[in-house]
Amino acid sequence: MTSSFSLTGINRTLLRSGLERYRNALVVIVASVMAIALTLTLLAPASAPNLARPSHADQVMLLTESWAKGDVIALVRHGERCDRSTTQCLGPADGVTVRGEAAVKVLGADFDQLGLQNAEIYSSMLTRARQTASAMFVRPVEAQDWLFNCRGTMLRDALKHKVAGQNLILVSHSECMDQLLVDMHLSTSTTFGYGATLFIQASGTNGEPQMLGYIEPKDWGSIVPVMTASSRHGFEASQF
Incomplete structure (x- = not known):
């Protein structure tokens, strides 16, 4: 019985650890995408002004x-x-x-x-x-x-x-x-x-x-x- 509870605790720990790694990786990916998008926006050539505005x-x-x-x-x-x-x-x-x-x-x-x-x-x-x-x-x-x-x-x-x-x-x-x-x-x-x-x-x-x-x-x-x-x-x- 004790061994079963130990294995369950280990599995839960491994699951939490995996979720944390997944979350951290997802944060890094989202941040990278946002940074690339911002960089492309800043580097994009300007448009001719619309004089009617x-x-x-x-x-x-x-x-x-x-x-x-x-x-x-x-x-x-x-x-x-x-x-x-x-x-x-x-x-x-x-x-x-x-x-x-x-x-x-x-x-x-x-x-x-x-x-x-x-x-x-x-x-x-x-x-x-x-x-x-x-x-x-x-x-x-x-x-x-x-x-x-x-x-x-x-x-x-x-x-x-x-x-x-x-x-x-x-x-x-x-x-x-x-x-x-x-x-x-x-x-x-x-x-x-x-x-x-x-x-x-x-x-x-x-x-x-x-x-x-x-x-x-x-x-x-x-x-x-x-x-x-x-x-x-x-x-x-x-x-x-």
Whole structure:
């Protein structure tokens, strides 16, 4: 009888010891997973700021100031593609839709209010980009091959075409917007809609270009109050 009780006690001790080892191992595993997840989060590239969010009002003010100085490169995605929509096409199947043309005309008016006096404008050679540029701007826009064949060279080519004191507006494609983000070591997790615009500050000095953020066409109105406040502080920029 005594021997039986002894064996039972030993078994219980072994069981408790095994459970403690299992618990300790589980704690170590959970802690390791959390540490790895935190490290990956901290090391992950930052995303371009969404200028429509109130938390990025300072970026909007910086955009206003930089635009007035002619220090901005704006990369615009073309309008709605005809070959990926069931709505009426404006013309050729590789172009934009009638709805897309109407939307980018509004976007062009937004840019016009922002100010086009000191801006150079180029577009991709593809039909949808040329149609977008024609709808946005009353002036003729020169088409450039590098605004479509942009793999690995988007930022370099944009900076090469940037003239000091002149803003640069580029009508291009979502792939080239992603390439610009890659070139600036930023995350490409953002999906840019038709007519979305990326803004970077490029003063032409030895400093690195700075990502200011992006804006979707429907959100331009949300940054008007910030632009108005900026102009009241002496920035030479019109409201939009």
